[in-house]
Amino acid sequence: MQYASSPARHPTRMLTACAIALLIVAPTAGPASAADSHSYDFESPSQKLPFMAIQGSGHVLVGPAPGGKSGRAARVDVPNDGRSFKSELVIKGLDAGNHRFSFANYLPPDWQRQDVDTIVAQWFSTQSDDPRIKPVVALSIHGGDWRLKVHWMTNDTIQETVISLGAARLSNWNHWTFDIAWSSPGAPGSIAVTRDGVNVGSHQGANNYHRGEPPHFRIGAYRPGWRPEKASNTAGRADVVLFVDDIDITSTIGSRRGDSPTATSTPSPAGSPSPSTAPTPSESPSSAVETGAVQNGGVPVPSVASAPTDGTSPAPPLRKASEATSETAGRTGAIGAAGGVAAMAGIVFVLLRRRNATRSRRRAHRSSGR
Template identity: 65%
Template sequence: MPHAMPLSPAGRPVRLLTACTCALLVAGMAATPAAAADSVSYDFESPSQKLPFMAINGFGRVLVGPAPGGRPGQAARVNIPNDGRSFKSELVIKGLDAGSHRFGFANYLPGDWQERDLDTIVAQWFSTQDDGGGIKPVVALSIHGANWQLKVHWMRGGEIQEAVIPLGAARPGHWNRWTFDITWSSAGRPGAIAVARDGVTVGSHQGANNYHRGEPPHFRIGAYRPSWRPEKGPSKRVGAAEAVLFLDDIAITSTAAGSPPDVRTAAPGGASPSQSPAPSPSPTPAGSPSASSPLQAGEAPVGGDTSPGATAPEARTDATAPGNAGRIGAVGGAVGAAAALAGGAFVLLRRRNATGSPGSAHRRART
């Protein structure tokens, strides 16, 4: 006599229920990468969180340790020593498409930050070109002298065009909360950039904002001093202190083109929008090998190239890092759906609101 097939509490064969559950789980996992690629966040609080790789030229470091300036929790400390060789220490986040995104992050210049009439780039959007040559970032946030500024680049008639947008005075010893709403331009469509600092719009740009060839712009955040590149000689390093700054609460979210930032629309004495001519074709960027210096006491390394003396390609990226948070959320959702079928319980996963603080729950009270 054949054995009776066991039934679930609802009276359905367990075998069928299991097959449906597995199918849903596989389908959910297959859909994960698309959501993960454009939704990433890093708050530097969990030692188990996989973070981006570093792009370092010379002996700078990106280390995780206590946040300065009265901010609770952890932050990333970035430094570039004035040693005649070092000029860049950045985290690199790739895998974004050429659509619209909101980039949020916090940064902090120490109270003893040295004002120099040379750019220190603290965030840049870089378009790697097909021919592997070198070219300026399409968008770059920098501190120049005592002020913040944004540079936007595009190509016209085979030459790079530049717009410089003032963003107000820098405030050493103060945590800045930045929001960049960016829609990338294409050969036949203008782009848009809206910049907010501490909840107030401080600058904007309408028109071409990239070179329209090669890979979509990827995001780099940290510190980069172009004037310190060794081929430019030692003169611009004389009398300069090492560059040290802090980063926290990085969040990138895909958005609908043209969606307005959740900020006040005008800043007292703020910059007016800049415009560029119609988009036109373009060329190229690059990198070089990097080495890392030993860790400092009380700090942990960020990224993959973290062992003392390790060397890695400047533009190296982690194939699994972009979208870690998104992958975890989407896979969790699939597992929750499977559990709902198996036991009748529903798991509701809430995604992080990209316009709020992207840090962990205990850090939402930050300013």
């Protein structure tokens, strides 16, 4: 009588199947801790860039970094044509945990100071049911100063606080770090901001709307006053041109809520936050053209002319913490997989020896009984 084959009758097949399963499963488990980290330095032509949110005829191109900085950077353009108002790189998929956001930006020497907001980085929580919604956190340049705006909601009313981050310098690379712990309905959050290693501002308390998806990150240029429905007077105002580089996002989930990994925090602005008097309509997925960014090595990309320098030395590049995390996690996953395969091989080897010993005893018993 013949029997259907089973793994017990074919230990070699069982060993092979177990080894393959471990090799497939184990490495995927390793880098899970780095899944919420992202890094873009624009140096590799093969690096896939984030999605782009372009409204009008603006663009984001990769070329030589200006200001005496070595390597490449992303040039962001928003033309003053009556219909363009933003060109941003969009990084979604972040969870609601604590994160450190690091990036560098550069305002060219011909930057035109204007009494309007130009948002250069924002954290946006999509709220499809409310057209009043503003970014929960926004870094902008207004006139000649950097500003941080934080928004939250109390009794269905949008609240806003504005924090001054100091004067903006032209022809200068600014290296920013934002340590953000998002608030929840039952616990306050925190924001700590450094520029070029110096703490320039902080916020304690509510910092999002506590509904919808966790905030995602956008970097580039967004000028709300140029939205067509605002009918703003843009005559004589120059195009918006700036550069961004060294984007690095890492999860700091180990930090306690409300604490910041940075050194000393500056006090929060005095006084109670006042309600926002004229909320700016913000974009929803339907109002912005979300396009997949073409890899800068896939098609010819126009070179970006380097802006004149002011004689300052370039700042040292930011450490790619997410890359180190990914490398370490991948190495751990590979070691785990190899160890798992070795353990399974040892188990199968023991089972094989036992089976062979049992067979030998049975043969001896049958021989003695004949």
